[in-house]
Amino acid sequence: MKAYRIHISGIVQGVGFRPFVYRLATGRGLAGFVENDSRGVNIEVEGEDQAVDSLLGAIPAELPPQAAVDRLTAEEIEVRGHSGFLIRESSAGAGATRISPDIAVCGDCLAELADPHDRRHGYPFINCTNCGPRLSIIKSTPYDRPATTMADFAMCPDCLREYRDPGDRRFHAQPNACPACGPRVWACDASGKTVAEGGGAIEAAARHVSSGGIAAVKGLGGFHICCDADNGQAVSRLRELKRRPDKPLALMAVSLEAARRACLVSDAEGKLLGSPQAPIVLCRKAEGWGPGGAVSPGNSYIGMMLPYAPLQHLLFRALREIDDRPWLLVMTSGNARDLPIESDNRQALDRLGDAAGIFLMHDRDIENRNDDSIVIQMKGRKAEGGKGTAQIVRHSRGYAPNPVALPKAVGPCLAVGGQMKNTFCLAEGKVAYLSQHIGEADSLETMEFLREMYGKYRRWFKIEPETVVHDRHPDYLTTRWAQSLGVRTTAVQHHHAHLMSVLADNRHQGPAIGVMFDGTGYGTDGRIWGGEFLFFDGGATIERLGHLEYLPLPGGEAAIKNPWRIAAAYGRHLLGREATARYKGVSEEEMEAVIRQTESGINLAWTSSLGRLFDAASAALGICPKISFEAQAAMALESLAAENCSERYPYGIDRPGDGPAIVSLGGLWRELTADIGRGTDAGRCAARFQNAIVDIAIAMCDNIKLLTGCETAALSGGVFQNRFLLERIAAGLQSGGYRVLTHRQVPSNDGGLALGQVMALSLEGQD
Structure with a gap:
């Protein structure tokens, strides 16, 4: 005879874990108990040596469908003489446990839903321990019915019988209900x-x-x-x-x-x-x-x-x-x-x-709103670690609040993300919890949602931040909120955070070359970055070793919503006034005003953004001179590109002194303008443009490899939602011998920024 005290952390609540342990234990003739607490699941078990050893092996090997074990510890203790094996009520505690995401209805429940002889036939809230609402209904931990929005629905005798039967699929299914007693x-x-x-x-x-x-x-x-x-x-x-x-x-x-x-x-x-x-x-x-x-x-x-x-x-x-x-x-x-x-x-x-x-x-209240997640399936290459090539574009229902394992430990911290596609991240040690999609953090309503969910995550996961990390942009509402929380704050540059995000996503500690392509990020020089080539040495240093040349952005937000303004300014700057085109729906007076603004330098921002270059090319081709939603012009340009075109526009790489290499774009814009003048098919032009970007990315990585010896390339930023670019850049780098890191668990867009801000904290204090 021997006995063990076992603790298991992970997704082990709300997924049928206790009845699973009960069945394993009773099937082996063991005695003891299993219970939830706020840190996970506790088990005490005693019996014949072989049976106890068999249980310890079966727990991680035969998990319920939605369960996941982060850590299992087993300590041998004295035999206490338990009588039978019990499932105890949950107990509170000082630690934290993982919370299961909402889960799609399972096949067993769908079969009952369609069965006219089943008492839940046609019942719209059918669920069991393998499926149904989790995050959306939870108020506090441990995850038990009184701590959810199902607390007001008292179970009828039939539902209560299922809930109490360890052999039933609905044993301790907290949202369990039927037409007689449940939501309507x-x-x-x-x-x-x-x-x-x-x-x-x-x-x-x-x-x-x-x-x-x-x-x-x-x-x-x-x-x-x-x-x-x-x-x-x-x-x-x-x-x-x-x-x-x-x-x-x-x-x-x-x-x-x-x-x-x-x-x-x-x-x-x-x-x-x-x-x-x-x-x-x-x-x-x-x-x-x-x-x-x-x-x-x-x-x-x-x-x-x-x-x-x-x-x-x-x-x-x-x-x-x-x-x-x-x-x-x-x-x-x-x-x-x-x-x-x-x-x-x-x-x-x-x-x-x-x-x-x-x-x-x-009338089943939604305690925690949770939008649909968005995913893309990549083709043509295996993801790092062999875990498939699916990439999350919006991190929400079904994925949040699953934790991300960090490659380095951090102190208790909060990262507030950026302004667009906001998520926040709470972390401590080597575990980070990225929130569900919050949204565009430029309104009072969205900021209130952010504050609400931060308060809940802090309670659920028992993390009291000692540091709050924010973007360097001084005018983001998230930056101002971070600075109002009364704890130490630190700012992380936008593209540094993107680089650290993809490294954390792959549990890579560096070194790495970073290819960061997006629309907007506040640079350390006060300009708008977005076409960046970085190098992280694996210690505490991130260097900017290259970027697209700075180009004029006339009027800030007005230019972003009217890409023709960007195209006109780029054409004037790169090729001169005579090369300036005319755009459908734009008057000569409007065009002349932008040209004069570009020439005078008044109210101009300067940007290295690849996202803005996409906007300009899309407008120049007449695809999207004006937009009604973010990234519309770039998405249209990607969609238009001819798949079988391997030609590219020319570009240059300049190395001014000891500064970063600069990708010059005059040749690209000249040839694009010439193609438009010749009436070249727009799909071919779009492909030649994007093929040039592929070449630029690979050439710049090769240059940085010569300087550093690094053969790991990490790709991040919202532009890498463009499959044309991502698949070709990744394939080109891999064929050149690079280890290529891309996102898997969090978005490459600003929805993954908070994870990178957390990871950047691990660099503090290093040489």
């Missing part, structure tokens, strides 16, 4: 007047959508606005009501087969769509689906997802009863422009009432 669904109009309840509510919403109407549907982490994607008038009206004329709209398909009507879905993308995380996957458009241009204009990709909540499955079932076809719905976030997704019933009516004619509501 209803439909109402924009005034809040109820028009139907229960199954009738879902049918009413389906009738509204099938007849060309727009509906607001409350999901796991917030509201969606939806309409029939095959109804062009409905899509146009949704765009008009949401004031979203051009930005791509996400789709939800009734099935993978239906998704393939609109998209070319690879096997790997299909697995992502059907995974427990169930993200939006950016898939290439299929030719022949007529509405594709309305759903995702000027873009080769469509954001596609499959239903992941029971209510969504039931909505599709009701739609198919009306019209048995492979339904595709526009399913876009229910929010006002650039504000967080709506999650409260009353506020949704107030803020979405102008867009939706019917609301599909329920």
